[in-house]
Amino acid sequence: MVKFSKKPGSNILRQTAIIDAATAVFLEKGYDEATFTDFAEKSNYNKRTIYLYFNSKDDIFAAVAYRVLEKIEEAIINAIDEKNQDLKIC
Numbered sequence: 001m002v003k004f005s006k007k008p009g010s011n012i013l014r015q016t017a018i019i020d021a022a023t024a025v026f027l028e029k030g031y032d033e034a035t036f037t038d039f040a041e042k043s044n045y046n047k048r049t050i051y052l053y054f055n056s057k058d059d060i061f062a063a064v065a066y067r068v069l070e071k072i073e074e075a076i077i078n079a080i081d082e083k084n085q086d087l088k089i090c
Helices: 010-029 036-043 047-053 057-089
Strands: none
Touching: 010 036, 010 047, 010 057, 036 047
């Protein structure tokens, strides 16, 4: 359960920072070797804070994978849009 901060948007920023850190840890150590301690150290939050946002390493990995899939989707949409614009010019 995510606790709400008094500052608007701070929870999103914190969660984003954790996902950024987890991405780096997964790339560096791999899934099996990555730990909540690693995520905490890399994000500069304590493990308790990490657990407020994610219940397990699987949840963090899913968030990282989801972000990657969003970027792939965006790239595909942009490529399709560019292709459609090229067709309109002809």
